[in-house]
Structures are given as C-alpha cells and as structure tokens.
Amino acid sequence: MDLNMNVNAPHSMGTTIIGVTYNGGVVLGADSRTSTGMYVANRASEKITQLTDNVYVCRSGSAADSQLVSDYVRYFLHQHTIQLGQPATVKVAANLIRLLSYNNKNMLQTGLIVGGWDKYEGGKIYGIPLGGTLVEQPFTIGGSGSSYLYGFFDQAWKEGMTKDEAEQLVVKAVSLAIARDGASGGVVRTVIINSEGVTRNFYPGDKLQLWHDELEPQNSLLDILNAPSPEPMNI
Amino acid sequence: MSSIGTGYDLSVTTFSPDGRVFQIEYAAKAVDNSGTVIGIRCKDGIVMGVEKLIASKMMLPGSNRRIHSVHRHSGMAVAGLAADGRQIVARAKSEATNYQSVYGEPIPVKELAERVASYVHLCTLYWWLRPFGCGIILGGYDRDGPQLYMVEPSGISYRYFGAAIGKGKQAAKTEIEKLKLSEMTCREGVIEVAKIIYKVHDEAKDKAFELEMSWVCDESKQQHQKVPDFLLEEAKAAARTALEEMDAD
Numbered sequence: 001m002d003l004n005m006n007v008n009a010p011h012s013m014g015t016t017i018i019g020v021t022y023n024g025g026v027v028l029g030a031d032s033r034t035s036t037g038m039y040v041a042n043r044a045s046e047k048i049t050q051l052t053d054n055v056y057v058c059r060s061g062s063a064a065d066s067q068l069v070s071d072y073v074r075y076f077l078h079q080h081t082i083q084l085g086q087p088a089t090v091k092v093a094a095n096l097i098r099l100l101s102y103n104n105k106n107m108l109q110t111g112l113i114v115g116g117w118d119k120y121e122g123g124k125i126y127g128i129p130l131g132g133t134l135v136e137q138p139f140t141i142g143g144s145g146s147s148y149l150y151g152f153f154d155q156a157w158k159e160g161m162t163k164d165e166a167e168q169l170v171v172k173a174v175s176l177a178i179a180r181d182g183a184s185g186g187v188v189r190t191v192i193i194n195s196e197g198v199t200r201n202f203y204p205g206d207k208l209q210l211w212h213d214e215l216e217p218q219n220s221l222l223d224i225l226n227a228p229s230p231e232p233m234n235i
Numbered sequence: 236m237s238s239i240g241t242g243y244d245l246s247v248t249t250f251s252p253d254g255r256v257f258q259i260e261y262a263a264k265a266v267d268n269s270g271t272v273i274g275i276r277c278k279d280g281i282v283m284g285v286e287k288l289i290a291s292k293m294m295l296p297g298s299n300r301r302i303h304s305v306h307r308h309s310g311m312a313v314a315g316l317a318a319d320g321r322q323i324v325a326r327a328k329s330e331a332t333n334y335q336s337v338y339g340e341p342i343p344v345k346e347l348a349e350r351v352a353s354y355v356h357l358c359t360l361y362w363w364l365r366p367f368g369c370g371i372i373l374g375g376y377d378r379d380g381p382q383l384y385m386v387e388p389s390g391i392s393y394r395y396f397g398a399a400i401g402k403g404k405q406a407a408k409t410e411i412e413k414l415k416l417s418e419m420t421c422r423e424g425v426i427e428v429a430k431i432i433y434k435v436h437d438e439a440k441d442k443a444f445e446l447e448m449s450w451v452c453d454e455s456k457q458q459h460q461k462v463p464d465f466l467l468e469e470a471k472a473a474a475r476t477a478l479e480e481m482d483a484d
Contacts (some may be wrong), residue, residue, distance in 0.1 A: 080338065083346065095339025120378050134339075 003144055009036045010115030014183015016145030016174050017047060017058035019113040020157075022166035025123040025194025026115040030058050030168035031178050033147065034185030043186045049148045052077050053198070055093040056191050060143035061130070066110040069100050089183050090116040094126035102132025116194045145177030145184035152176060166202070167192060175208040248362045251342075258366060259359055262388035265368035266315040270444065271403040271435050272301070274312060274372040276383040276396050277424040278417055281374030282462075284428035286401070286436055287445040302449045305312020306331040308341050308384045309375030310449050310459035311351075314401045315388075316368035322369060327351050344375035348384035348392050356390025370400040376457045409436060421452035425462050429459030429470035430477045446471060 018029040030047040047059050049070045055077070058064035073096045077088050094114040103106060114126040127133075127140035139157055141149050156169060167190055174188045188203040191212055206217045243249050251257060270286040285301040302312045303324045311327060313320030330350045334342035342350075353369060358364045373385040385398040396416050399407035410431045419427070429446060434467030436444055448467060451459040462470070 084343065085345075085348075089340065091340055092338045096337070099337065099341075 013144065014144030014181065015047060015060040016149070016177035016181060017060050017111075017113050017142045018139050018146075018149075018173055018183040019058060019115040019125040019127070020161075020166050020170055021115075021123045021125050021161055022161045023193060024163065025117050026125055027163070027166045027170050028056055028058050028113065028115045028144065028191045028193070029167075029174050030143075030189055031174055031184040032189060033184055034063055035183055040185070045186070046189065048189055048191045048200075050074075051093050051114075052085050052116075053090055054118060054193060055090050055114065056193060056198070057093075057097065058113040058115070058142065060112070061110035062108070065108045066112060067094070069097060069108065069110060069112070072096050076108070086117060089118040089120060090114065090124040090126065090170060090210075091118075091121065091136075094128065094136075098128050098132055098134040101128055101134060105130075105132050113140055113142055117195060119195075123194060131165075141173070143177075145174075145181035145182065148177050148180045149173050156220065163171050163192060167175055174193075175203075176211060178208075179211045179214055240244060246362050247359055247364075247366055251448055254424070256359070256389075262366040262368045263370075266388060266400055267402065267404070269314040269369075269401045270301075270441075271399060271401040271407055271432060272312045272314040272370070272372055273399040273407050273411065273431060274374050274383050274395070274397070275411060275414070275416055275419075275424055275428060276374075276381055276423045277419045277452070280376055280381045280421040280450055280455070280457075281383050282424040282428050282448065282450045282481070283310065283372055283374050284432050284446065284448045285312050285314075286319075286432045287447055288404070288441050289443045289445055292443075301330075303448055304449075304459045305347065306335070306341055306372070306456075306460050308451060309344055309347060309373065310451060312372045312374075312449070314370045314372075320368045320369045320371075321482045323355065323369065323371060326354050327373075330354075338348060341377060343377050343379070344373070344382040345379075345383065345394075347375065348373050348382075348386065348394075352386045352390050352392035355386055355388065359388075359390055364397060367461075371377075372398055372400065374451060375459070376451045381451065402441075403432075406435040407431055407433055421450050421454060422466070425450060425466055426470045426473050429455040429467075429474040433471075433474035433478050434481075 014035050016031045020027045028048050032045045034042040037163045048056050051074050057070055076096050081088050092097055097112055111130055112128045117123045125137055125140055127135045127137055170190055171188050178184045187205050188199045192199040243251035247258035268287040272285045273284040287301055304310045305327045331342045355367050359366045367390050373384040383395050384392055385395055386392045397411035448462040450462050
C-alpha cells in the first residue's frame with residue numbers, strides 16, 4: 001500500500017458520463033468519484049454542471065480544467081443571453097465549449113458532454129472529446145468508465161424512448177460502469193431537461209442493483225466478526 | 236425647413252441650444268438626396284428595391300451595386316454616400332462572420348441590426364470622425380422569421396413592416412402603407428416594389444434610372460439573392476404598365 005501518496009496531486013475525475021436524447025428532451029447522467037491517484041478525493045461530486053437555465057454539461061478528465069472551461073462558457077453564455085434577449089441555444093453553448101477546448105488543446109485535458117433543450121431544436125446532445133471536436137449525437141458516453149459501455153449501448157439504445165425509459169437506461173449504464181471501472185463510483189446523478197424545465201435526481205450507490213459477482217454491501221468488519229458462526233454441517 | 240446652424244454645426248460633438256446635433260442632421264440630408272431605396276416585409280420574406288440614378292450613359296448596366304449580401308441569410312440596401320456605404324457593408328459582413336465563428340450559428344437579424352447601428356452611432360461621438368452619410372435598409376430571414384430594419388446616420392435602428400429612404404421616401408411610404416403586407420407573398424411583393432419605385436421616380440428632375448431588387452424568402456430557400464431575371468423583367472413590365480395607366484387618366 002502506497003502510504004506516501006500525495007493528497008494534493010492534481011485531481012482527475014476518472015468518471016463515467018452519459019448524455020441521451022429522448023422524445024421531448026435529454027437525460028444527462030454521471031457517477032460521483034473524484035480521484036487523486038488511488039485516493040478518492042470526493043466521493044459525492046457534482047459532475048453535471050449548469051451553464052444556463054436550459055443547458056447543462058457533464059465534465060470528465062481533469063477536474064480543474066473542466067471547471068474552468070465551464071466557468072468561462074457560463075460567463076459568455078450569460079452575456080450572450082442578455083444581448084440576444086432570449087435563452088441561448090444548446091448549439092451555441094456547445095460551440096463555445098468547443099472553441100475553448102480546441103484552441104487550448106495543448107494545455108487542457110477534459111472531455112465534455114453538453115446537453116439541453118431549446119425551443120428551436122428541442123433536446124440535443126453534443127459530445128466534445130479531448131481534441132476539441134464537436135459532434136452532435138442522439139446519445140454519447142465519455143470518461144474512463146465509458147469503455148465498458150460501448151457494447152451495452154449498441155444493444156440497449158433505441159430511438160424515441162420515453163423520459164422514464166431514458167433515465168432508467170442512463171442509471172443502469174452508469175451503475176454497470178461503476179461496477180467495472182475503478183475510477184468511477186459513488187452515487188449516480190441524473191439531470192433531465194425538457195420544455196417544462198430541469199429535474200435533478202440522485203441514486204445512492206448502495207441502492208443500485210448488484211451486477212455479476214458484486215458483493216452485498218457490508219456496513220463494517222465488526223458486523224461480520226460479530227455475526228454468529230455458521231451451524232456445523234451434518235453429514 | 237430646418238434652420239442654419241450658425242456656429243453650433245461645426246462639429247459633431249457640439250449640441251445646439253435647442254438640443255440638436257446639426258452634423259447628424261446634415262448627414263441625413265445626404266441620404267435624402269440619394270435615389271429612393273425601399274424594403275418591405277411580406278408574409279414569407281423580405282423584398283428590397285433601389286432606384287439607381289444613372290450618373291453617366293457610359294456606365295455598364297448592372298454595375299454600381301447598391302444591394303449587398305451580408306451573410307447567406309441577410310442583405311443590405313444602401314442610400315447616400317456610396318463610399319460610406321461600402322464601409323458599413325464591410326463592417327456588417329465582418330460582424331456576421333465573426334458571430335458565426337464564435338457562436339456556431341448565423342447571426343440573428345436583430346443582433347446584426349444592433350451591431351450595425353452601434354457602429355454607425357460610434358461615428359457620431361468623436362470630433363475626429365464624421366458621421367456616415369448613408370441610410371441602410373437591412374433585411375434578413377432567421378429562425379424567428381423574416382425581419383426588416385432601417386438604420387439612420389444618427390445610429391437609430393428600428394424594425395419595420397415597410398421602410399423607405401432617399402428622394403422619394405415620402406411618396407414611397409404612402410404607397411407602402413396602402414399594401415396589405417401580411418397577406419402578400421414575396422412574388423407579389425417584388426411586383427409591388429417595382430411599381431412603387433417607378434411611380435416615385437421623378438422624370439423631370441432625374442434622367443434615367445436602373446432598378447435593382449433583391450429578396451430573401453421561402454422561395455429563395457431563406458438565402459439573400461438578387462431577384463431572378465425573369466421575375467425582375469416581369470416586375471418592370473408591370474410597373475411600366477401601371478405608370479401608363481396612371482398617365483392615361
């Protein structure tokens with residue numbers, strides 16, 4: 001065990017992040033683990049950050065880089081909204097994020113998923129991975145935990161889901177990724193955005209369904225030690 | 236008419252005792268002396284037309300363009316000092332492409348009008364700059380539908396159903412008010428604009444003129460372009476017939 005680990009090392013969010021469109025809006029989902037090497041610096045982080053009333057962004061990669069990019073874009077969008085006189089579109093938010101990611105690609109290490117709803121295009125998801133590409137997609141996944149979800153989405157994704165179907169899909173997916181990815185964990189947070197507004201939901205880790213080979217959560221070693229010894233077997 | 240400035244009109248940074256900036260008013264006179272420019276907003280788009288007074292018979296027809304495309308979805312018709320107009324068009328084009336690069340979508344017409352107006356106004360604030368001697372009619376089609384704006388040398392910009400500037404603006408405005416624009420398509424609008432321009436053209440004072448028209452509408456797929464030749468000819472013919480009918484009274 002590495003007793004000399006530096007708790008002040010740069011924090012990265014190993015992460016699993018997901019953005020999915022459904023019939024009427026989008027659902028964004030993420031885990032909540034922020035790690036510094038092997039130490040979990042924050043086990044209940046908020047990786048889905050607000051940019052405007054109707055646009056949110058899922059952050060992955062370097063915690064600092066993704067926070068700064070979000071902060072700049074929130075500022076630009078605020079000014080833009082004032083000038084425009086109406087809410088900014090999801091496309092504009094995504095483009096601003098992309099410009100920062102692309103033009104500073106040598107210095108930044110952050111993959112982002114922008115999702116939201118506007119009155120012109122409805123619910124939209126934009127993926128902005130490491131180099132600063134901008135891709136509009138019906139759904140997208142990101143972060144270290146996403147590696148384990150490509151096959152799952154190939155099979156489970158379908159066009160035109162309802163709000164509940166979409167949210168259940170996202171929660172299931174994040175939960176699966178948490179089970180396999182050491183850098184993802186904690187709770188599952190979702191944000192649903194549609195014409196009516198924004199709904200934030202929270203699914204604690206120990207309430208999630210157990211997958212293959214996962215053990216039941218135990219409260220403490222003392223409980224195990226104090227458990228009564230099993231009855232001897234009768235042949 | 237307006238009074239002579241007598242000393243308060245030497246600089247754009249001087250107010251007169253009755254609160255007027257004479258230099259801006261004089262700039263507006265330059266616009267009033269130019270050929271008529273009109274724009275109308277029909278139910279499916281914008282039509283703009285210019286009465287291009289021909290200075291010399293040696294000029295090639297079609298040269299001296301007075302209507303310019305600012306972006307794919309918007310265009311500008313200029314009245315007044317042509318060189319000043321060129322500067323404003325260049326600035327508008329630059330604003331439009333810059334907006335597209337930063338925000339990833341075509342500049343909303345309202346935003347474009349505000350930026351042009353703000354640029355024109357800028358030149359009324361410093362003694363070492365003179366105001367632009369031109370009026371602009373800006374028409375565009377964005378996600379909120381077709382919109383028409385007019386920018387004056389003072390930097391004021393308003394949104395209009397129909398607007399006219401230049402020599403025949405009073406007569407043109409009267410004619411535009413007679414039209415039922417909310418029920419008219421751009422096809423019909425093109426004919427009406429041509430009729431109005433032919434009507435307000437003063438045969439006695441000015442010699443020849445060339446009609447230049449552009450539109451941005453559903454039929455042009457929301458792109459700003461010159462009115463197609465066949466439609467332009469149709470409009471000119473209709474306008475000439477209408478004039479003859481009037482003269483025949």
